Amino acid sequence: MRAMRGVWRWRRNPLRRGTDRIEAWAALAAALLIALGATSVGWITGQAAHGALLTTVRLQHEQRHLVWVTVDRLVSRAPLDPDPETSSQRDAHRRVIARWTAWDGSEHTGQISTPRPVEPGEHFRIWTDDRGRVTPRPMDAGTAGTHAVLAGLGSAAATGALIEGGRRLFVWRLMVRRFHAWDVAWQRAGQDWGRADAGS
Numbered sequence: 001m002r003a004m005r006g007v008w009r010w011r012r013n014p015l016r017r018g019t020d021r022i023e024a025w026a027a028l029a030a031a032l033l034i035a036l037g038a039t040s041v042g043w044i045t046g047q048a049a050h051g052a053l054l055t056t057v058r059l060q061h062e063q064r065h066l067v068w069v070t071v072d073r074l075v076s077r078a079p080l081d082p083d084p085e086t087s088s089q090r091d092a093h094r095r096v097i098a099r100w101t102a103w104d105g106s107e108h109t110g111q112i113s114t115p116r117p118v119e120p121g122e123h124f125r126i127w128t129d130d131r132g133r134v135t136p137r138p139m140d141a142g143t144a145g146t147h148a149v150l151a152g153l154g155s156a157a158a159t160g161a162l163i164e165g166g167r168r169l170f171v172w173r174l175m176v177r178r179f180h181a182w183d184v185a186w187q188r189a190g191q192d193w194g195r196a197d198a199g200s
Contacts, residue, residue, distance in 0.1 A: 023174055030167035038160040046152025053144035060138035066125045067132075069100040071118050075111060094118075102132025110134070 075095035096118060099109040112134055114124060127135050 023171055026167055026170050026174075030163050033163045034160045038156045038163065041159045042152040042156025045155035046148050049151040050145060050148035053139070053147055054141065057139050057141055057144050063129055064127050064135050064138045065103045065130070067100050067102065067128050068123050069098040069112065069126055071114075071120050071122050071124075072097045072099060072109070073120050100126065100128070100132065102128055103130050104132070106132050108132040 073096065075097065094114045094117065095111060096114055097109065097111055099107065101107055108128075112126060116124075118124065127137050129135050
């Protein structure tokens with residue numbers, strides 16, 4: 001809106017310079033590019049990211065499985081820490097040696113983290129791949145959508161910043177040209193300054 005007001009204000013102003021008109025049109029063009037171009041780039045990026053992430057979600061859910069594990073024994077606790085609330089102490093309390101059967105039927109034993117304090121003989125579930133290797137929880141569709149939205153917003157913001165940066169560079173070049181023209185005009189005026197017939 002500011003750019004359009006500038007174009008309208010300078011349209012028939014007798015003090016208007018050529019660079020003023022160019023600057024106003026550049027601002028209007030940048031505003032339209034940001035409003036249309038940046039949002040389009042953000043939407044396209046978000047859609048592409050969402051499609052790719054949904055494919056990842058599908059593959060992860062096909063390749064990762066929940067299996068039951070049985071706690072054999074607790075990992076030896078580290079020496080008592082003066083602060084029992086430190087993360088290292090909590091982690092030591094939740095590391096166990098456990099055994100589980102993979103999706104392909106193979107037996108596994110290893111040291112894993114537990115979601116809560118457990119005792120030997122207790123059971124809980126973990127995510128593994130087809131070969132029984134422990135994996136993180138698979139991504140869900142909601143998380144994929146959130147990441148896609150963030151990717152779209154980020155690309156739209158980056159595009160808008162790039163357009164605005166180009167406009168500012170263009171205006172800076174116009175200012176340099178304007179100042180140069182002023183210097184030339186002052187030099188010409190200085191040659192005749194104080195002469196009685198300067199205006200004749």
